[in-house]
Amino acid sequence: MNIKNTTYDFGAGSVPVLASRHKNPDGSLGGWVAATATVSGEATVTDRAVVTDRAVVTDRAVVSGDAIVIDDAVVRGHATVSGDAVVSGDAIVIKEN
Helix, strand or coil: CEEEEEEECCCCCCCCEEEEEEECCCCCEEEEEECCCEECCCCEECCCCEECCCCEECCCCEECCCCEECCCCEEEECCEECCCCEECCCCEEEECC
16 A cells, blocks of 8 residues: 655656555555555555565565665565665565465
């Protein structure tokens, strides 16, 4: 679930795109998610983390810190991407129960 679409500049030479802040399962306001990306309502994206392009974050995955999920990357299951990590290209990060 995302909150209020607006434009956001994801940086790195990109132009501002339609995006919104993610509402985390605990009700906290999360990081920016591009309208072209997919983040499930069960996933957590903390306030400084971003998900852009056609990236997908599903299940109970967590993207935190200054982490970026970009391009066609997928983070799912109980996986955590944190710190200054960048998950990009066609990468898939999965952690099963």
